[in-house]
Every structure is written in C-alpha cells, then in structure tokens.
Amino acid sequence: MRSSAEDRSWAAGTSEVLLGRYERVRAQTEALCEPLEVEDFVVQSMPDASPVRWHLAHTSWFFETFVLVELLGASRVSDPLWGELFNSYYKTVGSAFPRPSRGLLSRPTVREVLDYRHRVDERIRERLEGCGEEVDPELAARVTLGLHHEQQHQELLLTDLKHMLAQNPLQPIYAPPGGDSPRPSGSGGRGFAPVAGGLAWIGEREGGFCFDNERASHRVFLEDFELGTDPVTSGWYLEFMADGGYERPDLWLADGWDRVQAEGWRAPLYWSAGEVPGEWREFTLRGPRRVEPSAPVVHVSYYEADAFARWAGARLPTEAEWEHAARSLEAPLQRGTMLEDAALHPLGLGSGEGPLRDLVGEVWEWTASAYLPYPGFAPLSGSLGEYNGKFMSGQQVLRGGSCATPADHVRLSYRNFFAPDKRWQFTGLRLARTAGSAVSHSG
Amino acid sequence: MRSSAEDRSWAAGTSEVLLGRYERVRAQTEALCEPLEVEDFVVQSMPDASPVRWHLAHTSWFFETFVLVELLGASRVSDPLWGELFNSYYKTVGSAFPRPSRGLLSRPTVREVLDYRHRVDERIRERLEGCGEEVDPELAARVTLGLHHEQQHQELLLTDLKHMLAQNPLQPIYAPPGGDSPRPSGSGGRGFAPVAGGLAWIGEREGGFCFDNERASHRVFLEDFELGTDPVTSGWYLEFMADGGYERPDLWLADGWDRVQAEGWRAPLYWSAGEVPGEWREFTLRGPRRVEPSAPVVHVSYYEADAFARWAGARLPTEAEWEHAARSLEAPLQRGTMLEDAALHPLGLGSGEGPLRDLVGEVWEWTASAYLPYPGFAPLSGSLGEYNGKFMSGQQVLRGGSCATPADHVRLSYRNFFAPDKRWQFTGLRLARTAGSAVSHSG
Amino acid sequence: MRSSAEDRSWAAGTSEVLLGRYERVRAQTEALCEPLEVEDFVVQSMPDASPVRWHLAHTSWFFETFVLVELLGASRVSDPLWGELFNSYYKTVGSAFPRPSRGLLSRPTVREVLDYRHRVDERIRERLEGCGEEVDPELAARVTLGLHHEQQHQELLLTDLKHMLAQNPLQPIYAPPGGDSPRPSGSGGRGFAPVAGGLAWIGEREGGFCFDNERASHRVFLEDFELGTDPVTSGWYLEFMADGGYERPDLWLADGWDRVQAEGWRAPLYWSAGEVPGEWREFTLRGPRRVEPSAPVVHVSYYEADAFARWAGARLPTEAEWEHAARSLEAPLQRGTMLEDAALHPLGLGSGEGPLRDLVGEVWEWTASAYLPYPGFAPLSGSLGEYNGKFMSGQQVLRGGSCATPADHVRLSYRNFFAPDKRWQFTGLRLARTAGSAVSHSG
C-alpha cells in the first residue's frame, strides 16, 4: 500500500494550465444551463435531487470555502447566511440548510447566484494569475479537487433536471431531438470475455489526481472470471420483463422485492407503456421516444441489475473484477458516449478494438461491491475528509462513467456510489460470471 | 327558508359595470405580483400552499372552464394538459394534478401563464362587450363567481407567499417596512358587549351575491350572550404564553394538545424569541419586526384560539352569535385593516362608533362552529357544486375577513373555513361568553 | 338553561340499590370475557383499540383513582406504576402509557389484573356497605359515573375484540353462531315519518344521570323535517354499492373520498366478496356469514353514511332533529337489539308501534352534527372534567346505542362521538330530509 495523503506531485503544473482548466470547467457548467428558463433553476423534485441553481451556488461555495477562505485566508464574497444555504453536508464547516428543503427557497435569485459565481471566479483567477509559473501544490490540489467536484455536479445537474422535467405532464424538453443517431450496427453483444485472475492491484497508483476513496492501492486475489463484452441492452432487458422479471420474487434480493412491491416498479425509471401493446417509451433529456433495443438499458437500480443478472444466469462483477479487467485490456480503451458527445442518453457506440466495449461512458455500471473503505484508506484531512468517507455504508459501487460524465473526469479506479434503490442516475449494468460457469438462464 | 339556487337578480347589471369589475379584480391580482422575482412564482412551501404562478393560472382556468367552455361553448385557449395542471379539485371536470406536487413544475413559465391570463381576459372581454346593456344572468352570475373566486386566491396568494418567504433564512421581504403605522391609541379593549338573544335569521337573505354555503337563510335560537369588543391582541396573548399557556394540557382540546407536542408549538406561527429575554419577534410580509402588543394576535390555529379562550375564562362565539351580533349593531359597521390598506398585517384600527370594533378586517376570527351545511343547503348545480359543499367536514368556520381580504369580497354572512390546526392564514380570535357568566380567569 | 353541575338528586338512593348495580355491571364485564383464552386479552390490533385486559384494568383504575383515592382518601391497592399503565388520558392525574403501545405489555398478567379488579371491588363494597341507607351524593355520583364508564368499555371491549379477531386469517369465533335468528318479516322500511319543527328542548333535563356533555339543556329551532322510519339496511346499502357508490367522487365529502382512495374502501368494514359473484360476506362475533339484506347496515364510517344519504337523495339528521323526533313519539319507545339480547350483531327487530323503529339499539346512528359543546356546557370539575369536553373537535355525534350497548346505559339525550373515518364500532345510519323535499334519488 502506498500512502497518498501528502503526495501532491500530480497537482504540479503552471498556473496557466490550471487556470485554463478552471475556466473551461466553470464555463461548461454554465453552458449546461443555457437551454433553461429561470423557473427551471428553482424546482427540487425529490430529496435526492437539488435545484439547478443550488448546484451553481454550491460548486462556487466549495471554492469560496475551501480555497479562498480556508486555504488563502480571504474574506467571504457572499452573505454569511449563504454559507449555510449552499453547504451540502460538511458538518465541521457549519450548519447546512436541510437537503430536502432546498426547493423551498426562491432567493437568492438565479441572477444573484450567477453574480456570486462570477465573483468567486474573479478571486480564483486573481490568485492563480498571481502565482507565476509555480502554483503552490496545496492550492493546485484544492482547485483541482474543486473542479472534479464541479464535474460531479455537472452530471448531477443533468440527472436532477431530468427527474424534475419528467414529473411534468407537459414533458418539457431540455434539448431538441437528435444528436443521438443510433449507431448503425453490431452492438448489444451478449458475449463474455475471459479474464485471468491472480493477485491484482486495485486502486489509483499512477500518481495522478484521484479521490481519497480510490486509495490506498492494494492487492486483491481474484479467481479467473468472465466479463460481459457490452453493457446489457434495453432489448435484452425487455426479454427479462417479458419473462416476468418484475413478478418473480425468486429473482430478487429481499429488499429489492419489497421495493418492487412498494413502488410498483414494472420497468426502468422513465419508461412507460406505449399505446401499441408491447411498445415501451422512455423520457429522455431530448424528449420522449421509443425505447431503442440496441442501446444500453439505463435508469435501473442495483436491485434491478442484480435481478436481471440472476435471471440471465450470471452475476454482477465485483469492483475489483471490473477494474482488473479494464486494466488487463490489450487494446487501448476507447470510451463510449460521454457528456462531450451531447447525446444526453446512452447510445452504445460499441467502440474499441478489444473484447470489452463501452467500459467507460454510456452508463454507470452497478457492481456487486458495497462501497467500503479500501485497506489503508485515509480520508483527506480537515473538513474535506467529509467528502467521501462518511458515506461508506448502505451504498453500492458503480464504475465507468456515463453519457453525462465529462470525459476527463473519470479513471479506471474511479468509484461512484449510490444506494441500491436509486434509479435517477444514468445507471446500467454489465454481467460477469465465474469462469466455466456458463449455464442456460432461466428465461 | 328561501331557495336561492336559481335567483340571479343580484347578477343583473350592465355589461359595463360587470366588465369594470372584471378588469379591476384581474388587474389587482397581477398588481400583487409586482414586487416578485420570477423565482418567487415557482416555489410551493407545503402541501397546503400553492405557488404564486399556480394561483395566476388556476383563476384563469376557472374562467376558461366554467365561463368560456362550459357556459359559452367556446374552445379552450390553452393546451388540454393545462386543464389538468390548473384544476384544483373539480373531479367532475377531469383529473387534477396532485396538489402537493404543484411545486414540482417549472413549466409553463411565468411568462406563458401571464400570456394565458391575457388570452382569457381578451375572450371574456369580447363576450361581455358583445352583450350590450343586458348581460345574461347566468353569464353575469358565473363571471361574478369567478371574480369572488379570484379574490379568495388573492388572499391565498399572499398567505402562501408569506409562508414560502418565511422558510428562507434570508427572510426576504415582500414589501418594504412602513404602511403600517400603529394606530395612535385606545385599542385592544378587553371588554364584552351584551347581545340580546332570541330567534335570529342567519345566512344571506338580502338577495346579493353569496356563495352557496351562506344559504339557505334560516332561523337559529340564541340565548343572550356577550361578545368581545375587540379581537384579542398580541399583548393579551403574550400573557397567556407567560402563564404557561402552551404547557398546560388542561387548557387544550385533546387534538390541540397532541399538535402542540408534535409540532413543538410555543407561540403563534412566524413568532420567534428575540435576543432580549421575553422579547418576541414576528415575520411579516414587510419583514421581521417586534411583536406589537396592541395589534390583534394573528396566525393562531383554532386549537390555540380555543385554549386562549378557556384560559381567559371565556369561549369562542358560534358563527350564529357572531353574525347575529354584527347584524344587531346600531352604529354603521366600519371595517378594520383590509387588503386595500396595503398594511399586509393586522393593525387593529379600532374604528367604528359602536361597541364592537374590527368585526370585519384585521384577522379572520375562529368561531366555535364546525363548518357544516345550513338547513336547506343546496350546492350549485353541476361541477360548481364542488366549490364548497364537499369540504363540510373536519373544518371550523371563520368570520369577518382579514388584512389580506379585498374589502368588497366579504359579507356578514361570509363563511370562511379551515382545518383547526392551520395557522398560515391571517387568523385570530374574538371572545364570547354566556350572559352573566363573567368569571375571573385562571391567569 | 339549567345548571346541573352540582345537582346530584339523581344519585340519591340506598346503598343497597347502588351496590346491586355495582355488582351487576362489574360482573357483566367479566362475563363478557368468559369465552376468551388468555392470549385474547393481550393483543391490540390498532391504536384506536385496546387489549381486553387493558379494559379490565382501566375500568378498575377508574374506581380506584376517582372514588377510592381521590374522593375517599384511601391508599392505592395497586403498584404506583399501574396507575400510569391504566390511565387512559387524564393528564391532570399523571402521565399515561402511550395508547398505541398498550399491546406491547405482557404484564401484569390477566390473573393479576383480575385480582386487582377484585381488590378494588372489595374496597368499594366495604365503603358502600358502610354507608347505611343514605349514600353520600358525591360518592353515589362517582360510583354511578364509574359504572356508566364501565358500560362504555363493555361495548369497546367487544368492538376492539372483534377488530382483533378479524385480523386473524383463522377467523376465530367469539361466540357460536345462533342467537341472532333473523326476524320473521316486515322490516327494512324505507319510509319517512314527518316531524313537526319549532323550538325544541335538547339535552338532558329530567334530572337523571347523564354525562356532562348532555347539558345544559337548551332550545334549538327546527324547521319541519322527515326522519327515516328505520335504520338503513344492508340490502339498501348493497344497491348503493351496485350503483357505483364507492367509485363516484361526486357523492362524497372530499375527506371521505380521499379516505376511500387511500384505504381502498369498497364496502363496509368486515365485508368481503364471497365466492359467488355479487355475494357479500361479513365477519361477526359469531363468525363469518352471508350479509343479511334485511338487517341494518353496520360498520360504516360517517363518510360512507353521508355518501349513502346523498346518493339516496336525502341527508343525515342533525342530533337535535334526532332527539326531538325521538321525544315527539306518541307510542312508547321500544328498543332494538342491545347487549342483553346477546345477538352481538344488529338484527333489525323493527319493534315498536310508532312510526320510528329501532331508534335505540341495533346500530349507533351517525348524525350530521359535529361533536361540540352545548350552550352552557360546563365540564365536571377536577380531573373528571377531562372525561368528555376535551374531545370536542374533529368528531361527529352518534345517537341511539347499538347491539353492543347495555340497555340501561343509554338515554335519548346520550351523545356518542367518533371521528368521521372510524368504522370499527357498530355504526350505521338513518336518513332524514327536509319536509317536502322528497326527490327520486340518483340510483
């Protein structure tokens, strides 16, 4: 295991490079808001989600609090009460306005929040420009962390917005249809690729930026196994549904089955039965459409992913299997659909020469692993230690990134995590199975 | 008893008069929105309240549905889905978007809703202008009903907005302080005026406009009683609080005491302890301020009003007592603070020559009467029959109007009603007691 | 109005008479428990209900607390903690174990509770025997109150027990079938009898025992009206159901309709669809059986009673109308099925010469009146003042008594009360209508 707490070499670089990245990421967040009306910034459609305006403010609060005030000793650029409003969950920093109530606030206005963003930007810019060539590593590290934090919120901004629009019988459209021409052919493979086991190194160990939860890098013993060549498609998932997938308790974890019954789940989130019998439609950020059978299934919970895998005579991979398989690839890893592609929905590009396609991008892939600390895990020191570690219970790890993830945000060691019943993220799955265990499934 | 279902004589009048009233009321609604930012129109702070934008749309939907489409056979001026979004509770008209979810909608935008209002206004204007001198009584009746409906929503718009602003730690101000100079002297009387009983006529019987729930006019036998000369003031209520009013179960109805415990009530809604011990502050539409002891106490529930009365050795009047006393007054009835005074908070003007002051205006006065049908009650025919009758369970009657009620909206027979635990309306109380029962109270 | 607070003349009588009544009522409670197994005494099937053992203990606690300790200054005969366990809601007496948790207690055992009852009985007996001819009026009044209190709990014991047994898929039987032979003929009339209005005296004024809520006796002005000759039968109610009664929101109060939807009500409580289409079965204390069309419908809520009345083109009577009609009867009032008949279910005996049958007994009849204080109401002094007055919100009055009410417990002025959604009591209805308003109903 290597200790990484104090290693900042990855943060080295000129202020020009850092500032360039800062400007780009911050501008990207605002660009995502361009299609929106003022009203769209305000609504919170469930406790898990936040209003768009809150994301804009919170990401700025993060720079203000952890860079300007805490690290650089600058004075706040906002009303002290804003600190409470836009603190997410950092209890050691002060109290936080209750998360489920973020939608109760009509003020500050969108305009005031954008002004706040720009004041923060100005101060950060001044500081970075004043650094000359050599940026202090701690400053660079915190700014970099703040930018990755902001990129996480770019994805959340879109998924929260999608959830909110979906509540509206008017089915408002975030972006016009198009940008998502289904790929011509050859996707949706249901094959499995063999992966040799052994003692595998897991976790970030190349010295680049990563979150604290990706360390310490450590060894895990794995048996040989097989990993699905592609994410599971909507077409395959429709077969599961047609085979009574949502009516058979034997396919489900007990908690999952309880949820199916309590919530009346009959299909992935955002799916609805079309007027033609057997036809399914889904709500997307580009409007409602027919479910595309060749594209990865998305907006399924861990419970659904697990039940599908059981039905298919397979299982979900552990996060160590996933990461080891990805690192073992001989061909260069090519990514599937990501935020920059502006499709806003998984397409299943099936790119890549190697046997494993779309490992990165398209959909976050639920793994069989609970989100727990790695051996030797050490949270960041101070309040930033609350970033990840305190959520290490009751959640499952997801890997790979989605169609709403910025391409330069993820890594093979990246650990995303959500509770097993959540469906509003761009979550899907890839199967695994123990080597030699191929069986015909129950379908 | 007189049947009123078909009597429309009160609706007689020239189209010019009716149109004048239409323009005035509709303009008043929009004028109330002038101080608002777009964001303020969107938020719903609790299931009881609605977003401002929803009030703007729903009142227009009312004219569109019950006047233009149902009565006049015109085509809709809005998307059919809007009918569902802005239907409040008229189940016989079609489905209604769930009330607690009104705050989940960011669209249609405020601009689109205002356009919708204006399209409805245009059509109504055309129809009324086309009537010549004699407006069809049914048309006049429905337009008049729609305008009274709109005035109810003017008050709700303000109380819902106040509740929403009060959730915000920034304590946004709807209107600047002022406009509410405390009256110079002589108010807050704690006296009682004798009222002679007998067989009293209750309910609307003068042939003017009224809601269906104010009829049939009927006789009620009343013993002699005494009615408080003024609404109970905040100063008096502070004595109740100081005497342990919120800590003594013997003062409360069982349901009320349960609520006190469950909600942690220690004072009226919007009150908070000031920094000086013993000082109380309250949030108003004109910002936070010190509680004014001489003004009527406001934002108390029926449970609190009832407990206060018991503490004071008195009781609340029945609605028949209230109405009979008001009708028995020799001096002309003068109103207290109402919407047109723009105080946005009860002042307690104590106007009027007679012994009973501020019967109308200032605060809605909780009565001891459950909201039940009068003998001979007949709801309006058709869908409009859902307006009042179906709410006749679980609520208490309030009388008199408040500082947020338009002056030409109420009558002595007017029956307002809310569930006994509600506090976000401008609700207060006036005491009564049985003749000759004066006793020293337990304080 | 007459003040009754201090009038105890009704309590006059020899100790022998009082003791005789004491022995009889107390023995009756235990007789009701004879068919039970120990396990049956323990279970609480919902927060509204209490375990049988709790009823046995609480009624004894009542005598211990209000007669032995408070009035006579005797020492407790039970552990001080029992005082908390068996206090129902008298907050001025001390804390009470939470009502919804009464079923969490396995101790004291049934045997211990019966011993406690008998210790209390012994002390009461000693005191009454020691009085000689003249019992102190306050002692006589409290013992009498305690016995009426116990009779109320006899009925609750049966209804709570029935609810508990009904949860059990084994459908245990309290008493064997029989004892309830349907009456031979002639019942279930759907007629209306005219009643002359005027200024009617309502409330107890003959000087007998009554609860505080039946006073002060006072005058109410009533228009002429008509009252249903019989309780509404199950057969008539089945027509309401067949006509879509549970599917038409226009028939329901808003709160009622919400409840229908939330609880999935499709029939009275304890009814279930039989195997033959259209057949309905009901669970009774004598086991499951086919619904008898000629018997009064029972286990309906106020909401259902109100909806049925609206469907039938009628309404529910006010409690003043009910009482005035009963007092106006020329023929002697004969009672329907009551506890002593051991039918344990309404039969609809249709006895009585007069036009109104089964006014007393069979089913409690929901009235259109909210449970509110009468003019001049004065609660009992001291802790016993909590007996009735503090429940005067959110409930409806029921009149007449049921098949589970002891015959010497009710009076024409007797006011029972339950929240409008409750169905586990033996509750039914009788229609009323305004004179001359006969219309064909919507069925």
Place this chain on the structure above:
Amino acid sequence: MRSSAEDRSWAAGTSEVLLGRYERVRAQTEALCEPLEVEDFVVQSMPDASPVRWHLAHTSWFFETFVLVELLGASRVSDPLWGELFNSYYKTVGSAFPRPSRGLLSRPTVREVLDYRHRVDERIRERLEGCGEEVDPELAARVTLGLHHEQQHQELLLTDLKHMLAQNPLQPIYAPPGGDSPRPSGSGGRGFAPVAGGLAWIGEREGGFCFDNERASHRVFLEDFELGTDPVTSGWYLEFMADGGYERPDLWLADGWDRVQAEGWRAPLYWSAGEVPGEWREFTLRGPRRVEPSAPVVHVSYYEADAFARWAGARLPTEAEWEHAARSLEAPLQRGTMLEDAALHPLGLGSGEGPLRDLVGEVWEWTASAYLPYPGFAPLSGSLGEYNGKFMSGQQVLRGGSCATPADHVRLSYRNFFAPDKRWQFTGLRLARTAGSAVSHSG
C-alpha cells in the same frame, strides 16, 4: 473453490445420533420458555421482533414444510392456514402473513402451538427411528439444517423477548439476578495482537455442516494487521460517551449520524442514566443493573461500533481478517459466555491462553464487511435457497456468537448479519488496525 452444494458427507451418521441431537435442541427451545407466562408468548414489540409463540411455531413449520411434506411427502399435521401464519419469508412456498402483524394474532393459543410442536416431533421421531443405522443424507442434511435454524431462533427468542420486556415500565424479569458473577480480574484488555497477512483461505472447507453463505471457500489477500485482544468493554465505551462520542458528527458515518439525531441515541440500547450523575444502568434478562465496566459493551449498532473505532484511532476488522486471525491462533480457541452458561448477558470471561480472547461467545462482533456472496456462492436449491442469499444487501457481517448463542451452533466461518442500525441483538465489537498504524486516539 470447492463446490459444496451436493456434498452431504457431513450429514452422515446414525439415526440415533441425529435423533439425540433433535431431541436435545427441540427440548432446549421449550426450556427457554419455562419462566414465561402465557401472556409473554403473544406480544410483538417491533416489526423486527416476533412473539415467542411465533418462534415456537415457525421452527416447527420449518420441519413440517421442508422435511415432512417437501422431502418425505407426508401430509401436513396442521391447518393449511397455519402454513401462511408461520411461514417467515419463503415466497416460493406460498404467501406469508405480514411480519409486522405477527403480534395481532391471539390464536392459535400457546397450548395449540405446543401441541403442534409435539405432533411434528412425533412424526420426525418416527421417520428417524425408521431409518435404521443409515440415515438418508438428504434427510439428515435437512434435519440438521432445521436444528441449526431452530438454534438461531433460540437466540432470537431471547433477544425479542428482552426487547418486549424492556418496553414495560414494570421491567419484568425473565430470570432472577445472579448466574453472572463478574469475573475476578484481568479482563478488558485494550491491547492489539499482530496477525500476519498473506493469501488466506476463508469460508468453510472442513466438510462439516455450514450454511450456504459460508461457501465457496476461497482465497483473500490480506496485509499484515493487528486485532484487538478483547471485545471492547463498557468501561471503554463510557470513555467514548464521556468524550462526546454521541455529539461529534466527525466520528460517524453519515447514515449513522442521521440515526443518532433521529432516534436520540445517547448510549447503547437498554442503557439509562442512573440517579447518581454519571452512573449508567442497563436492562438485562435478569433485571436492571448497574453497567459493569469490565464486561463487553453490548447492544450497539454497527454505526456505534464504527464511530467508537474511529474515536479510538482504530477500525473494525473485515470478516476475512477476523476469520484468518481466529484460524491462525496457536493456542486452542476457548469460548466466552454462551447460551449454556445461562448468564444471559456478556461477562467477558477472558478465557483462553492465546492472545485473542472471547472471539467466540460474549457478543457478536460487528465487522467492516458488508454481507455479500462469497465468490462461487451457490444458494441451496429449491425454496431453501431463500434461507440466506436474498438478504445479501444492506447488512453487515457479524462474527463469533454471543452469550445467547448455543455453543454447538457457531463456527469460525459462521456469518451472522444484521442491518447497521440494529441494536437489539447481543452485538458488540472488537477493534483492528493496520500493522504499524498505532496512533493516539482523539480522546
């Protein structure tokens, strides 16, 4: 990995041996009920717990269903409805009466349930006696599974009973004080013992009986680590409490802190502040007593265990670390207090020569591992596959057994599991830390 699904060699044995074990285990269950009153068998104090009578019936239902009926083709010995009442969660066997409602049933009576037990016993006895020397391995396997199942319910019977008794202000005692003399000395060590890492075999691989979740046996790579020599004591836990353990969010997982706030946790379950400041008392099956500082702390949730470990500058061990350490011990493993010791509470005997004491017995030790399938996990075939696998989400693994666990029930590979917020089991903790990471803790 070794497949174990069909290996029944561990079940070999004469019918005499098996029957002996059957008689012993079944009798033990009834012996646990000897101190109880009939009333104690009926109550369910929370949805997690079941009435004692239900445990008696369910364990018999298990033999009836999976041995007599399913395996041997015998006819049921109970009413078919009992099958529904006493099915816990085997959805493939039929419907199950809702778990939270088990306390609503007063029937069948305790006597009837005991008769049922004895009928089942008789049939099983007949079958085993009829086997001769060689018992069919599948029969032996199912009977053995049924006995281990029954032993699990022996522990649950006691913990559920304890929870129920603790709700009662009378604080009833299951067994008289005594039987639990605190050990004379030398316990409560706070040391750590080094354990060498490497590639460790985890899971059952010795061919004895185990649950399906203990297989497949597989290799896990472990770094060197240190394991606490003893379970954490109440005395040590009191230091955590005194140091603000329940007031410092930085010590807690986010979910744990939410629970602390929501439930008002300030100490382990069943602890209450004594009358002397600083003194803590706890409710035990032998009555209330002062907390014994030298005994293992018990009735803490995973959240509390985790927070304590963080406060102490350590962490919880993974289940692989725990099992590997236990298997690495040179000295023979000696057990701490278990069910047979009849202490009914952890004493902390500190027996054993080796460096690790009380690994088995005393308290179930929370581990840092989520309850997930082992590599190669294959659930039992048929309905018995529901036994364990479907609970593999949202729970943490506990190891070692407790003072309420039968001594011949557990193994070093035994995986117990509960949700992280549960506290009513005899759950405690043992610390671990990464080799060389010793730091002074925050206390």
